[in-house]
Amino acid sequence: MAKQAVVRQSLKEQIENILIDRIIEGDLAPGDRIKELTVAKEFGTSQAPVREAIRCIETLGYVDHVPHVGAMVKTFDKSQIKEAYQVREALEIYALPLISKGQDRLVVELEKCLAKMEHATKERDNRKFAKADNQFHRTIVASCNNKTMLAMWESLKMQSQIMSVLVDTILSIDEIYALHPPIVAAIKDENSDTVLLLKEHYKILEGYWESSK
Amino acid sequence: MAKQAVVRQSLKEQIENILIDRIIEGDLAPGDRIKELTVAKEFGTSQAPVREAIRCIETLGYVDHVPHVGAMVKTFDKSQIKEAYQVREALEIYALPLISKGQDRLVVELEKCLAKMEHATKERDNRKFAKADNQFHRTIVASCNNKTMLAMWESLKMQSQIMSVLVDTILSIDEIYALHPPIVAAIKDENSDTVLLLKEHYKILEGYWESSK
DNA sequence: CACTCATTTTTTATCGATAATATATTAAAC
DNA sequence: GTTTAATATATTATCGATAAAAAATGAGTG
Numbered sequence: 001m002a003k004q005a006v007v008r009q010s011l012k013e014q015i016e017n018i019l020i021d022r023i024i025e026g027d028l029a030p031g032d033r034i035k036e037l038t039v040a041k042e043f044g045t046s047q048a049p050v051r052e053a054i055r056c057i058e059t060l061g062y063v064d065h066v067p068h069v070g071a072m073v074k075t076f077d078k079s080q081i082k083e084a085y086q087v088r089e090a091l092e093i094y095a096l097p098l099i100s101k102g103q104d105r106l107v108v109e110l111e112k113c114l115a116k117m118e119h120a121t122k123e124r125d126n127r128k129f130a131k132a133d134n135q136f137h138r139t140i141v142a143s144c145n146n147k148t149m150l151a152m153w154e155s156l157k158m159q160s161q162i163m164s165v166l167v168d169t170i171l172s173i174d175e176i177y178a179l180h181p182p183i184v185a186a187i188k189d190e191n192s193d194t195v196l197l198l199k200e201h202y203k204i205l206e207g208y209w210e211s212s213k
Numbered sequence: 214m215a216k217q218a219v220v221r222q223s224l225k226e227q228i229e230n231i232l233i234d235r236i237i238e239g240d241l242a243p244g245d246r247i248k249e250l251t252v253a254k255e256f257g258t259s260q261a262p263v264r265e266a267i268r269c270i271e272t273l274g275y276v277d278h279v280p281h282v283g284a285m286v287k288t289f290d291k292s293q294i295k296e297a298y299q300v301r302e303a304l305e306i307y308a309l310p311l312i313s314k315g316q317d318r319l320v321v322e323l324e325k326c327l328a329k330m331e332h333a334t335k336e337r338d339n340r341k342f343a344k345a346d347n348q349f350h351r352t353i354v355a356s357c358n359n360k361t362m363l364a365m366w367e368s369l370k371m372q373s374q375i376m377s378v379l380v381d382t383i384l385s386i387d388e389i390y391a392l393h394p395p396i397v398a399a400i401k402d403e404n405s406d407t408v409l410l411l412k413e414h415y416k417i418l419e420g421y422w423e424s425s426k
Numbered sequence: 427c428a429c430t431c432a433t434t435t436t437t438t439a440t441c442g443a444t445a446a447t448a449t450a451t452t453a454a455a456c
Numbered sequence: 457g458t459t460t461a462a463t464a465t466a467t468t469a470t471c472g473a474t475a476a477a478a479a480a481t482g483a484g485t486g
Binding site: 060090093149152 | 265268269303306
């Protein structure tokens with residue numbers, strides 16, 4: 001029988017997760033203030049666990065914090081998103097060549113993501129597309145079995161989320177999709193240069209927001 | 214007249230910095246427990262700011278935290294250090310080619326680091342060497358003007374610090390030093406493949422601790 | 427009307443105390 | 457003597473209240 005894990009999360013943890021969710025999901029928009037006592041009141045707790053949660057999401061980079069004034073959801077400008085994507089690129093470029101031949105399970109995983117992306121493209125569901133796209137790239141980073149690296153990559157999800165908002169306004173969802181199948185094909189091929197394709201992918205993304213300043 | 218900045222740090226911030234320092238400097242060793250009220254008593258504060266500080270250094274990855282038990286300085290095993298060095302490598306490999314020709318100031322900076330490293334090597338001062346070595350690699354990452362990337366690189370300093378303890382036990386300080394001048398030379402040369410040398414650098418490091426399991 | 431300064435309000439920062447939980451200790455049972 | 461249960465102790469988790477700081481308000485002055 002599967003062990004029924006009794007989840008006993010501290011208030012701080014629960015509040016932290018909820019706040020992060022709200023930021024990621026856009027319920028808390030960049031610039032919005034997060035007032036400690038307001039949140040505390042909402043959850044029926046005291047100020048302390050809320051404070052701790054806020055400080056943690058501050059360290060995680062979700063909010064800016066001015067002493068004696070408070071926390072507000074971070075506003076990302078284009079240059080910060082660009083920076084985040086460079087880091088993503090750096091990590092993925094490192095991970096990709098480590099994918100040894102015959103990683104069938106990985107290819108299957110990536111193809112699943114491709115299918116989801118394609119489906120979302122046809123439905124013009126930007127949010128779903130962004131999610132599948134993220135999963136695609138995450139799979140690449142995860143493939144090299146480096147938890148530290150994966151954690152770093154994931155810590156950028158905030159910026160990636162912001163990016164996904166831009167999809168289909170600045171960027172065409174179809175064009176982004178088109179960048180991915182060749183990468184999977186190259187992994188299967190073994191002779192192709194996967195890294196080159198990935199660099200191309202990021203170059204094109206960068207080109208888009210450079211042109212839309 | 215230069216503005217005299219009145220530094221007004223919150224207790225939480227001060228405590229956080231002090232604790233991080235202690236961990237980095239080794240005054241708090243891996244496995245050591247950090248008790249909230251003990252720290253609070255030491256600094257003459259209440260528990261609250263100490264708690265916040267500890268939670269922050271927890272999200273920063275310096276300590277592990279077990280609910281209702283407390284925080285202890287993280288113990289890194291070899292595989293985690295290996296992971297951290299892979300991330301360092303990934304970021305530096307990305308940054309290095311971006312260093313365009315004629316970055317004289319950068320080369321000067323790197324040569325300063327080389328000098329410090331050489332000096333430390335002769336004096337057999339491992340700590341000083343590790344510091345200069347870190348500065349060398351940090352300079353490379355910093356060169357690409359990506360604050361996000363630099364922040365990520367720096368978040369690994371904990372692991373790098375641990376690594377420095379191993380210098381001259383597992384690793385010979387002279388051999389590590391020898392890996393660096395060629396990189397600077399290659400940057401100056403313009404025709405040489407800097408990335409290849411950097412990869413070589415990390416391959417050798419990895420080889421050392423692989424062999425010492 | 428604009429500007430300064432005092433006043434009030436809002437919100438964070440910190441405190442001291444209590445509740446909840448986990449660990450250590452002891453006692454009892456078999 | 458080992459195992460189980462009960463108790464005691466240590467420590468975190470949370471609370472409610474107060475202090476400190478910043479921002480907003482408003483009165484007075486040129």
